[in-house]
Amino acid sequence: MVDATIGQGGHSYLFGRALGPQGVVIGFDVDEKAMEKAEERLKTLKCRVILVHSNFSQIADELNNQGIKGADFILADLGVSSPQLGASEFGLSFLEDMPLDMRIDKRIQRSAADIIKYLDEKSLADLIYQYGEDRASRRIARFIVQSRKDFPITTTGRLANVVCRALGNRGKGRSRIHPATRTFQALRIAVNDELENLKALLDSAPEVLKRGGRIAVISFHSLEDRLVKYNFRKNKEENVYEIITKKPLIPTRQEISENRRCRSAKLRIARKISEGD
Numbered sequence: 001m002v003d004a005t006i007g008q009g010g011h012s013y014l015f016g017r018a019l020g021p022q023g024v025v026i027g028f029d030v031d032e033k034a035m036e037k038a039e040e041r042l043k044t045l046k047c048r049v050i051l052v053h054s055n056f057s058q059i060a061d062e063l064n065n066q067g068i069k070g071a072d073f074i075l076a077d078l079g080v081s082s083p084q085l086g087a088s089e090f091g092l093s094f095l096e097d098m099p100l101d102m103r104i105d106k107r108i109q110r111s112a113a114d115i116i117k118y119l120d121e122k123s124l125a126d127l128i129y130q131y132g133e134d135r136a137s138r139r140i141a142r143f144i145v146q147s148r149k150d151f152p153i154t155t156t157g158r159l160a161n162v163v164c165r166a167l168g169n170r171g172k173g174r175s176r177i178h179p180a181t182r183t184f185q186a187l188r189i190a191v192n193d194e195l196e197n198l199k200a201l202l203d204s205a206p207e208v209l210k211r212g213g214r215i216a217v218i219s220f221h222s223l224e225d226r227l228v229k230y231n232f233r234k235n236k237e238e239n240v241y242e243i244i245t246k247k248p249l250i251p252t253r254q255e256i257s258e259n260r261r262c263r264s265a266k267l268r269i270a271r272k273i274s275e276g277d
């Protein structure tokens with residue numbers, strides 16, 4: 001079983017317990033600290049656990065390096081974890097003031113503060129529109145460029161403030177989410193190259209899976225979900241996959257009341273039906 005996003009090992013622990021001594025769990029993550037926690041949590045499992053500090057876009061090469069041929073299951077629980085959202089070292093949250101960073105993988109060169117500092121107005125607007133799907137992207141970009149002349153936008157609080165000022169009353173009226181949500185989503189996607197990494201994972205999956213093996217992806221916004229949906233559909237048309245979830249599975253009301261952050265989650269599952277790669 002490949003856990004492409006092992007985090008602190010919550011999912012892997014449950015899978016590992018079900019697998020028993022013959023099983024192997026291979027966990028990927030770009031956050032080393034989370035992996036240390038996962039290692040601790042998975043210690044008591046009877047199955048073999050291999051942790052790989054690597055981007056899941058490298059799944060095929062990494063499994064080859066481990067000498068593993070054919071996975072029965074790939075799970076990807078995309079995005080960032082609750083501990084990462086709260087930790088100031090990642091600079092992801094607009095609910096608290098923290099250094100504006102957003103790099104989940106510390107090997108990445110360009111932080112969110114760099115993007116906000118150096119990108120020209122049009123490119124900023126395009127980024128917020130493309131990755132945040134915010135129709136007020138031009139106005140937000142204009143406010144950012146004006147504000148950064150007066151003071152450096154180096155914290156999440158300052159950026160959230162600028163976005164709120166840009167949206168004024170429109171921000172409040174248009175939806176129940178915080179006005180800065182879409183801008184922050186856009187920056188996080190850009191900093192961590194999230195969509196390209198997901199594409200690479202989806203493209204590698206048929207090569208990595210055994211016949212009958214399954215891939216399950218939990219996504220948290222429409223840009224990710226669309227990539228998963230169209231990838232599964234394309235593979236179905238090419239007789240590579242059978243789609244298990246005709247419609248994505250979404251959390252129940254009960255689950256949302258217990259964990260608000262799962263409210264936008266969508267789970268899609270496909271099974272490889274073709275032979276070979």
Ligand SMILES: C[S@@+](CC[C@H](N)C(=O)[O-])C[C@H]1O[C@@H](n2cnc3c(N)ncnc32)[C@H](O)[C@@H]1O
Pocket residue numbers: 004005006007008009010011012028029030031034054055056057077078079080081104197
């Ligand atoms: C939602 S959390 C997963 C939580 C995990 N399922 C658990 O039960 O603890 C997503 C994790 O994926 C990691 N991640 C995000 N993008 C990644 C990528 N491209 N490659 C590897 N890990 C990634 C993040 O660092 C984070 O730990």
